[in-house]
Amino acid sequence: xxxxxxxxxxxxxxxxxxxxxxxxxxxxxxxxxxxxxxxxxxxxxxxxxxxxxxxxxxxxxxxxxxxxxxxxxxxxxxxxxxxxxxxxxxxxxxxxxxxxxxxxxxxxxxxxxxxxxxxxxxxxxxxxxxxxxxxxxxxxxxxxxxxxxxxxxxxxxxxxxxxxxxxxxxxxxxxxxxxxxxxxxxxxxx
Numbered sequence: 444x445x446x447x448x449x450x451x452x453x454x455x456x457x458x459x460x461x462x463x464x465x466x467x468x469x470x471x472x473x474x475x476x477x478x479x480x481x482x483x484x485x486x487x488x489x490x491x492x493x494x495x496x497x498x499x500x501x502x503x504x505x506x507x508x509x510x511x512x513x514x515x516x517x518x519x520x521x522x523x524x525x526x527x528x529x530x531x532x533x534x535x536x537x538x539x540x541x542x543x544x545x546x547x548x549x550x551x552x553x554x555x556x557x558x559x560x561x562x563x564x565x566x567x568x569x570x571x572x573x574x575x576x577x578x579x580x581x582x583x584x585x586x587x588x589x590x591x592x593x594x595x596x597x598x599x600x601x602x603x604x605x606x607x608x609x610x611x612x613x614x615x616x617x618x619x620x621x622x623x624x625x626x627x628x629x630x631x632x633x
Contacts, residue, residue, distance in 0.1 A: 445523055446512075447519065447521060447523070448496050449454055450524075450573075451573065453518075453522050453523055453588075454522045454524065454570075454571070454572055454573030456519045456522050456597045457518050457522065457524050457528075457571050457572050457573075457574070458516050458572050458573065458574070458620065458623065459514060459515075460509070460514055460515045460517050460519070461509055461516065461517075461572075462508075462514050462617075462620045463574060463616050463619055463620035463623065464505075464568055464571070464572050464574075464577070464616060465499060465536065465616035465619075465620050466505040466506075466509045466512070466614035467502070467505035468580070468609055468612055468616055469505075469508065469587050469609075469610075469615040469617075470500065470501040470502075470505045470612045471498075471501050471502040471606070471608045471609050471613075472613050473497065473504075473606075474493075474494055474497025474498050474501060475494065475497075475602055475603070475605035475606030475609055476602075476603065476606035476610075477493050477494075477496060477497050478490045478491070478494040478554075478580035478602040478606075479602035479603035480599075481493040481601055481602075482599035482602050483599055484520065485595070486593050487546075487550040487551065487553070487598035487599075488550065490554075490598055490599070491543070491546055491550075491553050491598075491617055492600055494554075494602065495539070500537070501574050502532075508587075509556050515607045524570070524585040527534065527567060527570065527571055528571055529550075529566050529570070530609070531567045531568075531571075532564075534563075534564065535560060535561070535564045536558040538563075539560070541556065541560075542556040542557050542560060549597070549620070550575030551591075551596065551601065552592060552599050553592070553593050553598065553601070554588075554591065554598055554601025554602050554604070554605055555587075555588035555589070555591045555601055555604055556586065556588070557605065558584040558587055558588035558591075558601070558605050558608075559586060561587055561605070562580070562582070562583075562585045562588070563580075563581060563585075563632055564581075564582040564607070564632055565577045565580045565581035565584065566578060567579040568580075568581075569581075574616075574619065576612065576615060576616060576619065578611040580608070580609070583608050583612070583622065584605065584608055584609075585595075585627075587605070587608055588601075588602050591604060599621040
């Protein structure tokens with residue numbers, strides 16, 4: 444890609460490099476659903492551990508998937524939004540102990556707490572990728588978290604709810620990224 448001139452260029456570079464973030468949302472979906480299946484077969488505490496382990500694997504899995512889709516799995520050197528991505532990751536990591544402490548008080552609140560943390564991080568992705576879809580994803584996770592707490596759902600429901608919300612938006616993001624790729628290819632060949 445040529446030199447980044449403005450925020451729109453930086454966002455285009457992020458969308459291209461990471462396939463609009465769709466591989467990351469898919470990898471996160473798998474982490475949530477894995478935790479749900481662990482909760483079905485084991486304890487809620489095992490499901491918490493499964494989400495933490497799956498969470499560690501999200502970025503590497505997303506990079507591999509982006510590369511399989513023909514993207515670099517990273518942004519151009521000098522992209523100023525790279526710093527925002529790193530800061531969002533650090534904030535997420537700093538919030539993990541809060542979710543863990545919440546789980547010690549009420550284990551069924553762990554997954555809603557994680558939905559709020561992850562949903563909050565997705566709000567910054569609207570700026571990273573220039574896609575308002577991430578505002579909707581963050582809001583959907585926050586709303587689901589509130590519903591889970593108010594209706595006193597067990598951990599297994601929370602884990603699957605996070606996975607289902609992310610799956611729906613992940614599919615949408617793959618469609619958005621595919622359309623943008625098709626539009627770019629059409630424009631470049633004309």
